[in-house]
Amino acid sequence: MTSTRDQRTVLADTSPDVDQGIGFDLAAYLTDRRLLVEAALESSIKVIHPETVYEAMRYSLLAGGKRLRPILCLATCELMGGTIDMAMPTACALEMIHTMSLIHDDLPAMDNDDYRRGKLTNHKVFGEDVAILAGDGLLAYAFEFVVTQTQGVPAEQLLQVIARMGRAVGAAGLVGGQVVDLACEGKTDVSLEMLNFIHTHKTAALLEASVVSGAILAGASETDVQRLTHYAENIGLAFQIVDDVLDITATQEELGKTAGKDLLAKKVTYPSFWGVEESRQRARQLTDAAKAEVAPYGEKGIPLAAIADFITTRTH
Numbered sequence: 073m074t075s076t077r078d079q080r081t082v083l084a085d086t087s088p089d090v091d092q093g094i095g096f097d098l099a100a101y102l103t104d105r106r107l108l109v110e111a112a113l114e115s116s117i118k119v120i121h122p123e124t125v126y127e128a129m130r131y132s133l134l135a136g137g138k139r140l141r142p143i144l145c146l147a148t149c150e151l152m153g154g155t156i157d158m159a160m161p162t163a164c165a166l167e168m169i170h171t172m173s174l175i176h177d178d179l180p181a182m183d184n185d186d187y188r189r190g191k192l193t194n195h196k197v198f199g200e201d202v203a204i205l206a207g208d209g210l211l212a213y214a215f216e217f218v219v220t221q222t223q224g225v226p227a228e229q230l231l232q233v234i235a236r237m238g239r240a241v242g243a244a245g246l247v248g249g250q251v252v253d254l255a256c257e258g259k260t261d262v263s264l265e266m267l268n269f270i271h272t273h274k275t276a277a278l279l280e281a282s283v284v285s286g287a288i289l290a291g292a293s294e295t296d297v298q299r300l301t302h303y304a305e306n307i308g309l310a311f312q313i314v315d316d317v318l319d320i321t322a323t324q325e326e327l328g329k330t331a332g333k334d335l336l337a338k339k340v341t342y343p344s345f346w347g348v349e350e351s352r353q354r355a356r357q358l359t360d361a362a363k364a365e366v367a368p369y370g371e372k373g374i375p376l377a378a379i380a381d382f383i384t385t386r387t388h
């Protein structure tokens with residue numbers, strides 16, 4: 073019979089089967105956390121009337137994915153002395169927000185994609201009208217879910233988390249990044265500064281909110297929140313650089329979405345500034361900077377350091 077540990081390793085959705093030293097098995101850790109998150113997401117939304125929109129919300133929310141944002145939220149909460157239970161509603165809410173941003177990003181009015189997470193995109197299955205509403209439904213429900221489902225966290229901390237999440241979603245975050253990204257479409261004179269603006273808002277903002285929310289839920293000090301914010305800024309940018317590289321080097325099967333789209337759309341990306349090799353190198357430098365931020369936590373900081381490594385070595 074296969075042991076639980078073997079099953080976990082087989083299930084691991086990670087390419088590098090890294091043992092990060094001191095017996096830390098990243099693949100097993102990510103699988104454990106991913107399965108916990110999947111279970112919580114599965115029970116987070118029931119299909120009731122009007123069924124179509126609930127089905128559309130569940131279709132994309134339960135379509136897989138790395139579950140990186142919830143995993144980061146759980147990890148920082150635990151690092152700061154909190155529990156998984158304390159952070160799970162926020163972790164799910166972050167995945168709801170991420171999923172809604174993918175649904176809207178894939179719409180014909182935006183990136184116009186047919187595949188996401190290895191499946192047809194939401195609007196391809198449910199139509200544009202329902203896909204927009206499913207995204208809206210997920211966004212609103214994310215905030216309701218944090219407030220109604222979180223237990224054992226003082227209201228003051230919960231308010232801070234909600235404020236952080238709201239900021240990450242709005243014009244100061246995802247929406248702002250997407251607007252500038254759309255405005256840059258078809259332009260060849262996009263500066264590196266503009267590209268950084270797009271991705272610190274579109275990609276890094278939600279990763280930062282994920283890291284910081286977990287810490288706030290556990291009652292972290294301002295110093296720790298600052299340190300973890302710096303960690304998140306570094307992994308956020310590294311994540312996007314790797315995403316741009318993978319768009320060139322990975323296959324559609326590996327990515328679960330159309331590959332080579334940036335080149336086809338003549339989109340300005342990090343590799344278009346630096347080339348693939350230098351982009352990889354810069355991502356590694358950012359990862360090292362992120363790991364330096366969590367080094368003072370010693371053994372307790374290993375999961376976050378390992379996740380930073382995973383971000384640069386991932387293949388999808």
Ligand code: GRG
Pocket residue numbers: 136137138139140170172173174176177182189211241242246247250274275312315388
């Ligand atoms: C948030 C109100 C609101 C609207 C959405 C469309 C939009 C505004 C923003 C676009 C945000 C976006 C799609 C950013 C890209 C982020 C990114 C790199 C996604 C891929 O994340 P992974 O690799 O995906 O973690 P999985 O599938 O593994 O979860």
